[in-house]
Amino acid sequence: MDIFAFVFLSSCSLVFLSGFSDAADSITQSQSFNEGMTLVSKDGSFELGFFSPSSSKNGYLGIWYKNIPVQTVVWVANRLNPINDSSGVLMVNNSGSLVLLNHNSTIAWMKIGWNSRNGLEWRLSAWKSPDDPSPGDLTYGIENHNYPESVMKKGSEKYFRTGPWNGHGHSGVPKLKANPVFKYNFVSNKDEVYYIFHMVNTSVISILVLNQTRNLLERFIWVEADKKLNVYSSYPKDNCDKYNLCGVYGNCMIDTMHSWVNGSMKLEECRVKCLNNCSCMAYANSNISEGGSGCAIWYEDLIDIRQISTNGQDANGQDVYMRIPASDHEKMENNVMMEGNVIIDQNAEGKREDVELPLFNLATIATATNNFSSNNKLDEGGFGPVYKATLIDGQEIAVKRLSRSSGQGMSEFKNEVVLIAKLQHRNLVRLLGCCIEGEENMLLYEYMPNGSLDSFIFGLRIIHRDLKASNVLLDSNMSPKISDFGMARIFGGDQTEGNTNNVVGTYGYMAPEYAIDGKFSVKSDVFSFGILLLEILSGKKNRASFHLDHNLNLVGHAWKLWKEGKPLELIDTCLEDTCIQSEIVCCLHISFLCLQQQPEDRPNMSYVVMMLQSESSLPEPKEPGFIAGKKSSLSSKNESSSTNEMTITNLEAR
Known part of the structure; x- marks a missing residue:
């Protein structure tokens, strides 16, 4: 049984019980529901009614978000049986079923339940086009064999799959893991098998869309500040995500169609079972959480094994033990x-x-x-x-x-x-x-403890002490060049930090230990870089960013949104069409690591570069330093203000 190609999240649901009027949330058996009427969920998030796509004359019964300006349909009842005029009627018939009737009173659609024990299947199917909700040939659902996994198909051919759930995530898409926006889970028991995700903050709207035109499974997030849905992630990401691209025993991801699973068996027992069966091709733990448990065995050719980096502590990859004939092993040597x-x-x-x-x-x-x-x-x-x-x-x-x-x-x-x-x-x-x-x-x-010669010849340790946006110049190719080294200090030998009674630099960029105690080190510049990165992401200045609802500066405001699970509300709108949102969230995560209160909690710049270039998991940041802003005595009127950025200098006689 097909459902519409959007999956939506909310704590509410549409209830068909009793009492009906325009914009109510229920309908009784004695009432009918006509063109122009709507039902609204109790919390006001969703609305049910009749609609027609922008350039279509066909009518459909659907559900859309009530509070999003652009009508965003998340479910359609009569995808295969559109109503050709405005005379459609929704009603509860004598048997208690909710039915949709067209102009000649024949049933166009009926709402029925399902149970996994009777073999009925729910799956996503894409619209044929933006104006035609009827099912296209792109579908996404769960293959309910021994080792269930989510699969995208084009017609009857597999196109993309997530790999099985291994306790931490889907083995074939390691990036599909818990993050500040939403969390994932997978349920498989004798009655039902399903995959879910839920928002960390339930006020955030997220939609999963199956895109027929682009052959993609896309996740959108509604950004209230932009009044639009932005792409957060999409799959498949690359060619290796496509099913069977590498052939049998290719290095992509293992097919689980011809597999056997026992959740209580230990890995050594799994190994013995594989060795005692001539058809066994490989074995592995079926669940890698908490040290690994269960047994998964493959009996036919392995399709799409994918190698995954294990640098991240929560990587979804797992060890698979393949059975290789002795003759092949000799050739491999x-x-x-x-x-x-x-x-x-x-x-x-x-x-x-x-x-x-x-x-x-x-x-x-x-x-x-x-x-x-x-x-x-x-x-x-x-x-x-x-x-x-x-x-x-x-x-x-x-x-x-x-x-x-x-x-x-x-x-x-x-x-x-x-x-x-x-x-x-x-x-x-x-x-x-x-x-x-x-x-x-x-x-x-x-091991050479002093490193390489170039670090002595070229590797001077310089503390800039005034790293800020106005000191980063851009050439004709928009390549950044750091300028203004008038306040810089050079460290030599084993020196790692210094102290001064004459604090110089720019307020808003100084590290806490430098602004308060005059202590500076390479970690001082790391803090300044964190401010700079935050300003690039938000398009706002740290000390010129004020909010009427709190006394927080840009750092404090960003941290508040991060803790509330709404990091994307901080991002500058000019980045929407040119950047991948998951990468933006990663950069924001790194900026908080640079802005830690204690210098020892901040990473070295070399590690910052590595974090920006890699996809491994990042440590959780603590509350950053200097998150409080100026106390404001602004009245209820909107007043404009400006902040002039000046470098503090102190001249001394020799």
Whole structure:
């Protein structure tokens, strides 16, 4: 059974009980409902009535948002049976069913219930066009097999799917996770299977739309300040999201059609069951929350395995154990084989050439790097990132993790291993070992605590002390250039902070510890950057932003909206058509991390850059510093005011 292609959220519902008048919320068996009449939900959010699309003469019974200026229909009753004139009537018949009659009193639509035990299915289906609500060929629903998942289809062909729910989220769309705007959940039991999301703030309106024209599942959020619906997210996001693009055993996402699930079985029991069945292709935990539980087994070709970064603590990816014939395993080993603590390499003539080098397993390296935490990241070169690692015995090492997209293949990897292992010199970085496991190729070097030479030659540690929007200049290509270093300080050696009795800079951009106590450090500029980022996102100045309903400055106002689950109300309207809203929310999140009250709670700028470039989860921010604004004695009249931004300087005699 099809439902309209919009899913809407509200704490209210339309009730058909008793008592009826224009704009009431109910209808009785003795009453009829005609063109021009409407029913309004008790909280005033939704309205039911007859409507016609903008350029269509057909009539439909539908529900739309009452308080949104542009009519936004969220449900249509008679999609396949439009009324061709204005004589449609809605009424409760003698059997108690709600029916829609056209001009000759034949039934155009009937409202009936459903139960998953009788096999009836509810699914979304797109409109054929903006003027034709009849179902198109794009549908979105749940495939209720052993391991349920949400699937988008074009006709009978699968087009996109979310992957199964693994306890944290949908395994195929790791970005589909809890955020400041809404939360997700999935329910599967003997009576029903459904996927839901609910708003953190119930006053926020969110709509899920199946777009026939663009073949997309789009989520919109109503932004009251803009008086419009803005796209928050859409799927599929890229080609790999499309079903079976990579073929069987391709690296995208596992198909769950031919699978078996047992929620109470342990992983080791799952492994034994797979090994005892010749048809088993792979196994995994069916639920990855709380350390993992349950068993999922696949019996046919694996379709769309997708590799997901595990840097984020709440990543939705999971380990899948694939069964590979011994003959295939030998082919995968190529001409690099592991024998104890020795790598045996074949040279150009095909002769065996032994190079003594310790081999480390992936689990050891992951533990030593805190699961490749961004806090352990030292640098990133053309071939991949370098992490600091601490082994069990306390030895510190550097781990070079080769990127799969770097272009450095197995031959280059072997070449570096063989050459550095043979060439041991006091001026060469010592190679301590390597790790070759699955698709992971890593080199382990001795750790250099002082970093690289360029940090001494070019890496002066400079505290600007007056970082603000007016000191960021733009060239002809709109590339930013930081200017005005008249108040900057240079740190040398191990110096990390300084102190001054002469505070200089611009109020509204100064970090709390600097403005109050005169203490400054690299974290002072991080705070100023947080203010700058907030001003870019909002299009407002920190000290020139006043609100009649509270005494908060821009930082305080932004934090208030964040805690209320309404971060998008802060965003400048000029960013709507050029930016992805989920990325804007991420930038706002980062700005709060930069604006923490205590310097030690703020990230380094290098980490800020990494957060802006990555999609890993971010730590929760605490309440930022300096959120209170000026006390206002404004009257009830609207008064205009302006704030002049001046840099504070203090001249001293020598």
